[in-house]
Amino acid sequence: MSESRKQYDVLVAGGGNAALCAAISARRAGASVLVLEAAPKFFRGGNSRHTRNMRLAHDSATKTLTGPYTEEEFWDDLLRVTGGKTDEDLARFMIRESKEMLNWIAEQGVRFQPSLGGTLSLGRTNSFFLGGGRAMLNTLYRTAESLGVEVHYEAEIVALKIEDGHFHAATFTEGGRTHSVHAAAFVAAAGGFEANIPWLKEYWGDAAENFLIRGSPYNRGTILKLLLANGVQEVGDPTQCHAVAIDARAPRFDGGIITRLDCVVFGIVVNKEGKRFYDEGEDVWPKRYAIWGRLVAGQPDQIAYIIFDASSLTLFMPSLFPPIAAPTIRALAGELSLDPDVLEETIAGFNAAVRPGFFNPTELDDCRTEGLVPPKSHWARRIGTAPFYAYPVRPGITFTYLGTRVNRDARMVMRSGATASNMFAAGEIMAGNVLGRGYAAGVGMTIGSVFGRIAGREAARNARN
Amino acid sequence: MHGTNALAEADRMMTVCNSCRYCEGLCAVFPAMEKRRIFADGDLDYLANLCHGCGACYYDCQFSPPHEFNVDVPRTFARVRAESYARYAWPGALSSLFARNGRAVSIAAAVSMILFLAGFALFDGRSFLSSHEGAGAFYVLMPHVAMAWLFGAAFVGALAALWVGLAKFWRYTDERSKMPVTAGLLLQAARDAARLRYLDGGGSGCMNEGERPDDRRVLFHHFTFYGFLLCFAATCVATLYHYGLGREAPYAWDSLPVLLGSVGGVGLVFGAGGLLVAKLRRTPELQEQETRSMDLVFVAMLMLTGGSGLTLLVFRATPAMGPLLAIHLGAVLALFVTMPYGKFVHGLFRFAALVRYAGEAATPGEAGSS
Numbered sequence: 001m002s003e004s005r006k007q008y009d010v011l012v013a014g015g016g017n018a019a020l021c022a023a024i025s026a027r028r029a030g031a032s033v034l035v036l037e038a039a040p041k042f043f044r045g046g047n048s049r050h051t052r053n054m055r056l057a058h059d060s061a062t063k064t065l066t067g068p069y070t071e072e073e074f075w076d077d078l079l080r081v082t083g084g085k086t087d088e089d090l091a092r093f094m095i096r097e098s099k100e101m102l103n104w105i106a107e108q109g110v111r112f113q114p115s116l117g118g119t120l121s122l123g124r125t126n127s128f129f130l131g132g133g134r135a136m137l138n139t140l141y142r143t144a145e146s147l148g149v150e151v152h153y154e155a156e157i158v159a160l161k162i163e164d165g166h167f168h169a170a171t172f173t174e175g176g177r178t179h180s181v182h183a184a185a186f187v188a189a190a191g192g193f194e195a196n197i198p199w200l201k202e203y204w205g206d207a208a209e210n211f212l213i214r215g216s217p218y219n220r221g222t223i224l225k226l227l228l229a230n231g232v233q234e235v236g237d238p239t240q241c242h243a244v245a246i247d248a249r250a251p252r253f254d255g256g257i258i259t260r261l262d263c264v265v266f267g268i269v270v271n272k273e274g275k276r277f278y279d280e281g282e283d284v285w286p287k288r289y290a291i292w293g294r295l296v297a298g299q300p301d302q303i304a305y306i307i308f309d310a311s312s313l314t315l316f317m318p319s320l321f322p323p324i325a326a327p328t329i330r331a332l333a334g335e336l337s338l339d340p341d342v343l344e345e346t347i348a349g350f351n352a353a354v355r356p357g358f359f360n361p362t363e364l365d366d367c368r369t370e371g372l373v374p375p376k377s378h379w380a381r382r383i384g385t386a387p388f389y390a391y392p393v394r395p396g397i398t399f400t401y402l403g404t405r406v407n408r409d410a411r412m413v414m415r416s417g418a419t420a421s422n423m424f425a426a427g428e429i430m431a432g433n434v435l436g437r438g439y440a441a442g443v444g445m446t447i448g449s450v451f452g453r454i455a456g457r458e459a460a461r462n463a464r465n
Numbered sequence: 466m467h468g469t470n471a472l473a474e475a476d477r478m479m480t481v482c483n484s485c486r487y488c489e490g491l492c493a494v495f496p497a498m499e500k501r502r503i504f505a506d507g508d509l510d511y512l513a514n515l516c517h518g519c520g521a522c523y524y525d526c527q528f529s530p531p532h533e534f535n536v537d538v539p540r541t542f543a544r545v546r547a548e549s550y551a552r553y554a555w556p557g558a559l560s561s562l563f564a565r566n567g568r569a570v571s572i573a574a575a576v577s578m579i580l581f582l583a584g585f586a587l588f589d590g591r592s593f594l595s596s597h598e599g600a601g602a603f604y605v606l607m608p609h610v611a612m613a614w615l616f617g618a619a620f621v622g623a624l625a626a627l628w629v630g631l632a633k634f635w636r637y638t639d640e641r642s643k644m645p646v647t648a649g650l651l652l653q654a655a656r657d658a659a660r661l662r663y664l665d666g667g668g669s670g671c672m673n674e675g676e677r678p679d680d681r682r683v684l685f686h687h688f689t690f691y692g693f694l695l696c697f698a699a700t701c702v703a704t705l706y707h708y709g710l711g712r713e714a715p716y717a718w719d720s721l722p723v724l725l726g727s728v729g730g731v732g733l734v735f736g737a738g739g740l741l742v743a744k745l746r747r748t749p750e751l752q753e754q755e756t757r758s759m760d761l762v763f764v765a766m767l768m769l770t771g772g773s774g775l776t777l778l779v780f781r782a783t784p785a786m787g788p789l790l791a792i793h794l795g796a797v798l799a800l801f802v803t804m805p806y807g808k809f810v811h812g813l814f815r816f817a818a819l820v821r822y823a824g825e826a827a828t829p830g831e832a833g834s835s
Binding site: 042049050111114129133138142259318319 | 486489491521522531677
């Protein structure tokens with residue numbers, strides 16, 4: 001092992017939004033900063049690469065935001081999506097701090113744009129990055145490097161030397177060699193463990209083999225595991241992850257946004273036995289998409305099929321793979337290797353239960369089924385116009401909830417209840433503090449930037465003292 | 466399905482991009498793409514010509530190489546663009562000039578200059594290498610009427626070929642939308658083209674040598690384009706002088722044609738030179754190797770035209786005037802003759818694409834959905 005000659009004030013583990021905000025704020029506070037990113041340069045930034053906006057409170061409209069989004073409204077939204085599984089004090093603090101982020105992040109060079117096509121519902125609340133998450137990351141990296149932050153890629157931390165909540169050194173591999181680095185303060189911003197299939201299998205069993213990981217293959221939770229093993233208090237349900245239904249033909253990792261499917265509400269969803277299993281029209285899609293990953297995960301072989309007909313084809317955003325098409329339901333069943341008799345029966349039963357109504361694709365309409373189990377509460381229209389289409393779907397894992405407990409300074413809290421002397425956390429690795437379950441668009445980036453900035457500042461302060 | 470591999474690849478790419486849309490704010494291409502779900506060859510030719518090759522989307526894209534989705538819009542569209550110039554070229558038989566365009570244009574320029582040199586020498590060998598002064602000095606070497614006819618014919622021929630090519634391009638990309646061209650659309654497109662509105666990465670700058678927004682092609686293109694226009698204006702004014710006022714070239718240093726021509730010539734040399742350097746330094750990731758010679762020879766021709774004109778201006782009172790005039794006229798003639806069969810076409814097709822974009826922007830919903 002080679003001993004790094006340099007001693008840094010602040011060592012940042014990870015390379016996403018939270019890590020870069022921490023690195024920049026620590027550097028701006030005068031600290032020397034080393035960033036160790038496990039991914040190669042192209043894949044730097046973990047899941048921040050796949051993001052596109054940040055939810056920040058603001059009191060008035062801006063050039064890119066259509067109206068005010070008050071702290072209270074943000075809090076109400078967070079309370080609703082988490083079902084109360086949040087640390088109110090920390091969450092309210094984060095929301096208050098988020099107001100300043102709009103300026104701070106722009107000062108780091110990041111540019112915003114009005115909300116993207118198809119996301120009008122977020123135009124008031126969420127600030128969209130011009131060019132998306134990777135553009136934002138590139139800007140943060142440029143800013144960090146111009147300030148003198150040192151960044152290493154393909155540098156994976158494999159061990160941490162921690163004594164009684166005090167960080168001493170980290171061991172990392174780079175270029176086939178093992179190095180050790182000392183730092184006065186440590187910031188963990190290395191994401192969750194959603195790309196670590198063996199770890200997921202601890203909670204999900206073999207079903208996890210059929211999960212697709214929507215983001216970075218480098219979020220293996222190494223740092224999280226090391227921290228928990230060194231007495232840091234855990235937060236969030238370890239068995240839970242944010243899962244949506246994505247195209248089953250997507251690659252195992254890093255398929256990103258383009259494999260999502262927004263058409264569940266316009267069709268029916270059957271499992272491999274050709275049977276429906278949940279109300280596809282329960283609520284508007286933005287409020288329901290996040291339950292479908294779990295629903296599909298609960299089906300045999302973790303696979304399901306969204307079935308719809310020609311009348312729905314252009315009602316939703318296009319996605320990467322074209323739907324599987326066939327002139328008849330029987331033929332479609334053949335394409336999908338489903339039992340044709342069962343699928344025909346399912347469709348016939350559904351069609352017979354559809355009540356007449358006025359179809360409105362953008363609002364909760366009165367098109368519903370009657371006497372069907374499970375029902376379809378809205379947008380229920382007969383599936384009868386050829387050609388017929390199907391998308392195969394599997395659970396797509398976005399992120400995990402397990403993390404390290406932190407206080408307002410982003411300082412880690414030990415299992416004993418004491419605060420760590422020089423260890424901080426930001427981003428997905430501590431998201432579970434404010435986001436115990438559920439999700440609201442752009443909240444992950446709020447957590448990353450707000451706590452990243454604080455963690456960097458506090459780590460620099462810590463290093464100086 | 467698609468006419469060429471490049472079109473098939475562009476279709477694949479637009480399908481990826483249309484499912485993502487993160488680049489919507491960068492330029493006109495992505496909003497135009499969002500108006501479509503199906504990308505026919507005409508749509509792709511339109512989108513490719515709308516693309517200014519700023520490179521921002523390549524570095525902003527989470528799916529660009531080495532990601533397995535392999536999204537490289539600037540390079541793919543550069544290929545589609547080059548193919549579209551050839552596809553709509555008129556007469557069609559000459560579209561083969563687009564393949565190995567660098568060689569074709571260089572040969573045309575060399576032949577043209579040699580013919581002028583030889584023609585001048587044969588026409589009047591003694592005058593060719595002696596100095597001439599006063600009005601009509603150039604026409605000792607080549608009668609004005611011959612010059613006017615030759616360049617007039619070349620210019621009209623080039624305009625006709627360009628016009629027919631442009632009309633074919635418009636018709637083909639118009640198959641589904643049948644858009645009427647109005648003065649308003651032309652004005653909007655002219656504004657967008659004059660400012661190079663979409664060569665700025667949506668405000669964050671363009672990429673040329675790597676992931677940093679280091680691109681200064683907007684500046685160089687402005688020098689080139691406006692330099693070209695000034696040179697053209699100089700020629701028009703000189704023609705008016707000749708036929709309207711009976712004043713013969715060469716004109717004095719402070720005359721309008723010379724002022725316009727020299728400012729334009731400097732702009733042309735500086736701008737095209739800047740573009741040439743930018744092209745040579747451009748990262749291979751953003752560059753389509755197959756079309757590189759076409760791009761390079763075009764800026765080289767503009768530099769040669771501007772540079773030979775300026776040199777002629779400086780040495781027109783010396784015995785070098787004859788050879789310099791031959792070289793300048795040879796360059797200008799070659800530029801005219803090859804215009805419809807080289808990079809010059811990009812200006813017209815992009816303008817047409819900007820007109821279409823302006824028209825589509827004014828109509829909500831999906832374009833040409835049938």
